[in-house]
Amino acid sequence: MKIDTCIIIKNEEKTIRKLIEQFLVFSNEIHITDTGSTDNTLNIVNEFVDQYTNIFLHHFEWVFDFSKARNYSLTCYDCKADYQFWCDGDDELNDKLINTLKEFTYLNNKDADIYFIKYQYYNGDQNPYYRTSLLKASSKLKWKDPVHEYISYSIGHKIDHKTFNNGSLIIHKINNAINHNERNLDIFKRMEDDNCFFTCRNRYYYARELIKHNEKDKAILQLYKCLDSDEDNNLDKYNACINLFVFNDSKSIYYFFKLFKHEIYRKDIFYYVGRYYFNENKYELAKFYYLLCLNCNEPDPIVYFGYNNKCHINSLIQLNLIEYKLGNIKNAIRYNEQVLQIEPNNKIALKNRLFYEKYINKK
Secondary structure (H helix, E strand, C coil): CEEEEEECCCCCCHHHHHHHHHHHHHEEEEEECCCCCCHHHHHHHHHHHHHHCCCCEECCCCCCCHHHHHHHHCCCCCCCCEEEECCCCCCEEEHHHHHHHHHCCCCCCCCCCEEEEECCCCCCCCEEEEEEEEEEEHCCCCEEEECCCCCEEECCCCCCCCHHCCEEEEECCCCCCCCCCCCCHHHHHHHHCCCCCCCHHHHHHHHHHHCCCCHHHHHHHHHHHHCCCCCCCCHHHHHHHEEEEEEEEHHHHHHHHHHCCCCCCHHHHHHHHHHHHHHHHCEEEEEEEEHHHHHHCCCCCCCCCCCCHHHHHHHHHHHHHHHHCCCCHHHHHHHHHHHHHCCCCCCCHHHHHHHHHHHHHCC
16 A cells, blocks of 8 residues: 655745655655745755655645645646645654554555544644544545635545554644744635635634734634524534633623524533633532533544543532532532542642641641
8 A cells, every 4th residue: 555645835944854754754755845935945855856756846836725735736746646645844743653654554455535643733732633634545535725724525435533543643843822924814814805705614713813813803703703604514613602702702602502502512612601600600500511511422533623621620620619619518529539530630639639638627
């Protein structure tokens, strides 16, 4: 089984050398499409092109559309491989993933159209998600959307992610808290200036870019438009509602009930609703939603991008605090000990344990 690697790049001089060296371990061919580098990136890539016969450099004239650039990278050559792997030029593969992809080339299993690989968005990210990183070449899958592009596939495609649910990881090497380019936001603003149609998904990701650039008020308006859309897009509407709760926006609870009416909910939404009522000093209501969070199943990380996997622990900590405020010390201690059963080194719960020990001794 053969894997070609196809990536798009721009100004990746700090990361591209190591990345290409990692690709060489498992790739049949490496196709690098540059979208307008102005630093030393092209010189580095050309060093590899001169040294290796299976590395190719292509050029794509930037048209403010990532999906067009990615589709070009997959189709700009005559692909003879079984699968095409992609990542970003400022990513890095961990050793487990490199070995997994190398072992994958020894197999003859060509059933799955898409393989998901866990993606850590920045160093220290505790909630990595899965991306469609390995694509079956014969399926002719296409990227969609000019920015925050995604692979479009039908329900008929078989999706197998278990093979890479083994510690394999793609790591984004630049901290997301630091803004390194304006391209994403520029694309959305161009779409707005050109009166382009915005899908519900576009609105949500436009809001995310505005948040990164500290344009909170504009971001909230985009979140409203996302949630008011008639489109059947539960995932992005859900995440938009979460963002409103994070902002403590006054309309967050309204949109929660609007979604909940259509049976749209997820474990972490109940935590945020509980926090909303806790901040309103409505402790019994807060308890109700924190308990819903505890008793709701964990969502599939493949399907639910943006899930807050700390919501269970956070709900237990909040229930501990509420029970203490209500004078139910035994219940408070019980919830606190449940935190420590899951996270024995949780600093908040350890501090609470010492407090309760002193409290009981004093009583």
